[in-house]
Amino acid sequence: METMMRSFAKLYHSMRLQRPGATTTDYIESISKARHDKNVADDHTKTHPCDELDASDTSYNSWLIEHPSALRCFKDMISNAKGKKIVVFLDYDGTLSPIVNDPNRAFMSDSMRSAVCEVARRFPTAIISGRSRDKVYEFVKLDEVYYAGSHGMDIRGPPRQLKTYDGKYQTKDFDIKGNDYVIFQPAQEFLPKIKEMLGELEKKTSKIQGVMIEDNRFCISVHYRHVHQEDYDMLQERVQCVLAKYSSFHLTKGKKVMEIRPSIKWNKGDAVEYLLDTLGLASSSDVLPIYIGDDRTDEDAFKPLPSPNLSFTSSLLRAGVATTTSTPTLPLLTESAASTHWPHRI
Ligand SMILES: O=P(O)(O)OC[C@H]1O[C@H](O[C@H]2O[C@H](CO)[C@@H](O)[C@H](O)[C@H]2O)[C@H](O)[C@@H](O)[C@@H]1O
Numbered sequence: 001m002e003t004m005m006r007s008f009a010k011l012y013h014s015m016r017l018q019r020p021g022a023t024t025t026d027y028i029e030s031i032s033k034a035r036h037d038k039n040v041a042d043d044h045t046k047t048h049p050c051d052e053l054d055a056s057d058t059s060y061n062s063w064l065i066e067h068p069s070a071l072r073c074f075k076d077m078i079s080n081a082k083g084k085k086i087v088v089f090l091d092y093d094g095t096l097s098p099i100v101n102d103p104n105r106a107f108m109s110d111s112m113r114s115a116v117c118e119v120a121r122r123f124p125t126a127i128i129s130g131r132s133r134d135k136v137y138e139f140v141k142l143d144e145v146y147y148a149g150s151h152g153m154d155i156r157g158p159p160r161q162l163k164t165y166d167g168k169y170q171t172k173d174f175d176i177k178g179n180d181y182v183i184f185q186p187a188q189e190f191l192p193k194i195k196e197m198l199g200e201l202e203k204k205t206s207k208i209q210g211v212m213i214e215d216n217r218f219c220i221s222v223h224y225r226h227v228h229q230e231d232y233d234m235l236q237e238r239v240q241c242v243l244a245k246y247s248s249f250h251l252t253k254g255k256k257v258m259e260i261r262p263s264i265k266w267n268k269g270d271a272v273e274y275l276l277d278t279l280g281l282a283s284s285s286d287v288l289p290i291y292i293g294d295d296r297t298d299e300d301a302f303k304p305l306p307s308p309n310l311s312f313t314s315s316l317l318r319a320g321v322a323t324t325t326s327t328p329t330l331p332l333l334t335e336s337a338a339s340t341h342w343p344h345r346i
Pocket residue numbers: 091092093094098099100101102103104106128129130131214216221223225254255256257259295297
């Protein structure tokens with residue numbers, strides 16, 4: 001218990017420190033201030049209950065009761081973990097690395113790497129990111145961790161074939177040390193279209209200053225952090241124009257980024273379930289999965305987590321990240337509702 005507490009404390013400490021100007025004492029207090037500071041608010045947080053309501057607001061307070069912050073309830077969380085098998089899921093951008101202007105330079109600090117490594121040596125740990133799996137590995141460089149890239153559509157997980165998929169989408173893999181894995185890629189059939197779309201997006205947006213298109217393998221990110229606000233409409237129209245030709249794709253929104261994803265019912269939450277299943281822990285009542293993330297797509301991952309009384313939000317991390325950006329928002333074009341059954345298209 002003691003060692004478990006130390007490993008998590010180290011991880012939380014690293015997350016707190018990556019927030020510019022953060023100290024361990026001002027952390028919680030700064031959140032409500034950040035919500036009202038127009039200069040530091042990130043577009044992404046505006047519609048979140050945590051950000052629209054005042055700390056004295058009763059609905060905000062009741063929301064907090066249902067979604068206690070992991071940092072504020074750290075001790076409770078640890079005592080709830082007594083006797084449980086812990087599995088740790090982590091987002092990358094904004095969680096293990098700070099939000100920075102250049103997506104190619106979102107490096108992880110050495111102290112964060114060592115904290116994640118320590119946690120991963122004690123508990124099964126996976127990083128689930130919107131980035132390509134290779135890119136996240138390039139940043140993290142830890143072999144102790146499982147990786148899921150492309151919002152969970154590219155998983156390198158435990159070597160367990162699942163009957164549910166009848167061998168479909170699963171291929172065997174191993175690393176240089178001879179460790180076995182299974183790669184799970186439920187969106188393989190979309191790869192040719194994604195390649196095509198990448199070319200079209202690059203052509204259509206090349207004249208708009210500041211656009212950056214990132215190939216995340218099973219999805220595409222169109223970054224607009226450096227685009228002039230007066231060009232937002234033009235960018236939006238051009239992306240929409242390309243997307244209109246590809247009916248089996250849809251858009252979701254992140255921090256100053258539009259994410260183009262295949263329309264299948266598969267997100268970070270499904271990746272969490274898949275990993276628990278392949279770890280042989282899906283139906284065990286003594287399992288405590290912990291997910292830490294800062295973005296809206298991470299909320300998909302909270303959904304499959306069991307018993308609400310053991311679920312904690314990372315709203316403080318969200319607010320912490322929100323203070324690092326200040327540019328205005330590009331409205332979301334479309335966001336499809338997820339259907340409930342795999343393998344539906346959505
Ligand atoms: O699921 P995640 O790992 O959080 O990935 C979401 C997006 O993260 C990255 O973009 C974000 O971080 C960049 C670096 O700090 C920042 O410059 C950008 O504005 C953010 O949106 C990544 O580059 C995207 O591809 C992911 O979709």
